[in-house]
Amino acid sequence: DQQVKQNSPSLSVQEGRISILxxxxxxxxxxxFLWYKKYPAEGPTFLISISSIKDxxxxxxxxxxxxxxxxxxxxxxxPSQPGDSAVYFCAASARSSGSARQLTFGSGTQLTxxx
Amino acid sequence: xxxxxxxxxxxxxxxxxxxxxxxxxxxxxxxxxxxxQTPGQGxxxxxxxxxxTQRNKGNFPGRFSGRQFSNSRSEMNxxxxxxxxxxxxxxxxxxxxxSRDYGYTFGSGTRLTxx
Numbered sequence: 001d002q003q004v005k006q007n008s009p010s011l012s013v014q015e016g017r018i019s020i021l022x023x024x025x026x027x028x029x030x031x032x033f034l035w036y037k038k039y040p041a042e043g044p045t046f047l048i049s050i051s052s053i054k055d056x057x058x059x060x061x062x063x064x065x066x067x068x069x070x071x072x073x074x075x076x077x078x079p080s081q082p083g084d085s086a087v088y089f090c091a092a093s094a095r096s097s098g099s100a101r102q103l104t105f106g107s108g109t110q111l112t113x114x115x
Numbered sequence: 116x117x118x119x120x121x122x123x124x125x126x127x128x129x130x131x132x133x134x135x136x137x138x139x140x141x142x143x144x145x146x147x148x149x150x151x152q153t154p155g156q157g158x159x160x161x162x163x164x165x166x167x168t169q170r171n172k173g174n175f176p177g178r179f180s181g182r183q184f185s186n187s188r189s190e191m192n193x194x195x196x197x198x199x200x201x202x203x204x205x206x207x208x209x210x211x212x213x214s215r216d217y218g219y220t221f222g223s224g225t226r227l228t229x230x
Binding site for chain 2: 006034036041042043044045046049089091093101102103104105106107108
């Protein structure tokens with residue numbers, strides 16, 4: 001059972017326009033959400049996060065929105081640049097066994113920004 | 116501060132062989148998690164080690180095993196390799212505690228090809 005879902009495997013956007021990447025989750029115990037960006041042959045790098053007590057977090061061109069009632073979050077990139085072309089993973093965090101936190105990842109969305 | 120180091124970067128093995136991958140976490144981090152990435156499957160959690168103990172385990176067969184040393188370095192072993200084990204194996208480092216961990220730092224991964 002996939003607890004974090006990214007239903008769009010790919011997205012193409014024109015340079016300068018807005019990119020919107022979506023993510024849905026099912027586990028109500030998740031209290032922290034993150035987006036990672038991954039280039040080929042590299043490990044994912046942290047992009048932006050949001051706590052469940054907020055509904056929006058902004059960092060430069062990147063904004064993450066959280067809708068807890070819908071169990072949905074989205075990442076907005078404005079304006080999109082060709083260098084943003086990468087796979088974006090949504091991840092959710094909750095306390096797991098012991099005193100640990102564990103990340104659960106979605107399957108990723110390949111974003112292509114066209115010049 | 117040094118990042119997460121994974122060795123080797125690339126590996127080619129034959130079916131039936133076994134392989135050992137290594138991960139050195141960020142200094143001070145006590146948790147090491149391993150993930151498998153295959154095309155279209157996102158990041159599949161293998162296991163997590165904290166203070167030399169396996170704390171969490173994903174849904175992988177017993178051919179996949181790991182360990183962690185007293186200096187927090189971790190190794191992952193795959194025995195009796197199958198073609199389907201070809202993937203990018205990622206190691207992620209974190210403090211390993213609920214209050215301090217909101218995300219992981221990933222290494223660049225080991226690309227394993229089984230022929």
